[in-house]
Amino acid sequence: MSSPEPDGPALHVPVLLDRVVELLAPALAADGAVLVDCTLGLAGHSLALLAAHPGLRLIGLDRDPDARAEAGARIAAAGFGDRATLVPAVFDELPDVLADQGVGEVQGVLFDLGVSSLQLDRPTRGFSYSTDAPLDMRMDPAGPLTAADVVNTYSRGELTRVLRVYGEERFAGRIASAIERERAREPFTGTARLAELVRESIPAATRRTGGHPAKRAFQALRIEVNDELGVLTRALPAAIDALAVGGRVVVISFHSLEDRIVKQTLAAEAVDRTPPGMPVPMPEHAPVLKLVTRGGEAPGDDELAVNPRAASARVRAAERVRRAS
Numbered sequence: 001m002s003s004p005e006p007d008g009p010a011l012h013v014p015v016l017l018d019r020v021v022e023l024l025a026p027a028l029a030a031d032g033a034v035l036v037d038c039t040l041g042l043a044g045h046s047l048a049l050l051a052a053h054p055g056l057r058l059i060g061l062d063r064d065p066d067a068r069a070e071a072g073a074r075i076a077a078a079g080f081g082d083r084a085t086l087v088p089a090v091f092d093e094l095p096d097v098l099a100d101q102g103v104g105e106v107q108g109v110l111f112d113l114g115v116s117s118l119q120l121d122r123p124t125r126g127f128s129y130s131t132d133a134p135l136d137m138r139m140d141p142a143g144p145l146t147a148a149d150v151v152n153t154y155s156r157g158e159l160t161r162v163l164r165v166y167g168e169e170r171f172a173g174r175i176a177s178a179i180e181r182e183r184a185r186e187p188f189t190g191t192a193r194l195a196e197l198v199r200e201s202i203p204a205a206t207r208r209t210g211g212h213p214a215k216r217a218f219q220a221l222r223i224e225v226n227d228e229l230g231v232l233t234r235a236l237p238a239a240i241d242a243l244a245v246g247g248r249v250v251v252i253s254f255h256s257l258e259d260r261i262v263k264q265t266l267a268a269e270a271v272d273r274t275p276p277g278m279p280v281p282m283p284e285h286a287p288v289l290k291l292v293t294r295g296g297e298a299p300g301d302d303e304l305a306v307n308p309r310a311a312s313a314r315v316r317a318a319e320r321v322r323r324a325s
Contacts, residue, residue, distance in 0.1 A: 019297065032057070034106040051080075062089075091111065148187070156177060229258070240318075270318060
């Protein structure tokens with residue numbers, strides 16, 4: 001995966017690759033270990049982990065058929081096809097996927113959130129504001145909601161909410177009002193017209209800093225179209241439930257909304273829940289997880305020099321230390 005909305009195309013470079021391999025290594029060392037890559041993308045992380053662990057089995061999830069096809073070709077070319085199963089699924093479908101595969105528990109789960117390099121660098125998908133393309137933004141091309149649907153049918157209040165909450169856009173109200181006015185004249189169909197409208201809606205002084213003026217708005221629309229935060233909120237507890245004792249979950253996020261969900265979910269399972277007033281901690285209320293990272297770890301300068309898209313990335317990891325009661 002890559003940052004939410006980079007300012008230009010780049011080759012596919014897996015973010016925090018060495019650190020991800022290091023964090024998952026203790027959990028994946030044994031033959032027969034199972035890793036679920038919940039956001040397979042172009043399989044950059046998965047390829048490195050399959051190479052590092054000859055006894056590893058991969059279950060890769062991705063809702064995007066283009067990504068699955070490319071990932072499958074890369075995995076086969078590397079000689080790992082017999083150890084990989086690719087599934088067309090959104091990652092909040094994890095429990096059903098594992099049941100279908102006959103897998104009771106897994107040793108590793110990886111989430112690399114955001115939008116993939118494949119999606120960003122194919123203009124026809126409508127994720128990028130750098131070239132004109134249909135206003136789509138669906139990670140699953142068969143999904144029911146497009147960015148054009150959001151822009152052309154949501155009320156001004158709903159648009160303001162999406163832009164303010166998901167894009168953390170200070171000028172959400174101004175942009176929503178401009179969209180409402182312009183769509184009455186002609187519905188929005190392409191990314192270029194929307195990007196220009198957003199640019200014009202933001203004060204000139206603000207436009208001079210912080211990257212492309214449409215960056216936050218496009219992020220917000222993409223999150224809304226794909227229900228990204230809702231999917232993460234449902235999927236992360238399911239991933240924790242699926243972990244064997246000693247198994248690890250690793251999550252790379254790219255903006256504060258995702259990272260907050262990850263931080264809170266992992267932290268909630270890493271505390272003792274013995275009821276207040278009890279004289280000693282009760283084993284059945286002991287932490288389920290042990291936090292492996294100290295906060296959200298950022299990429300180093302060397303990685304940023306090679307892959308500027310990693311700038312906003314943060315990785316968190318936790319290990320399962322006991323079975324739930």
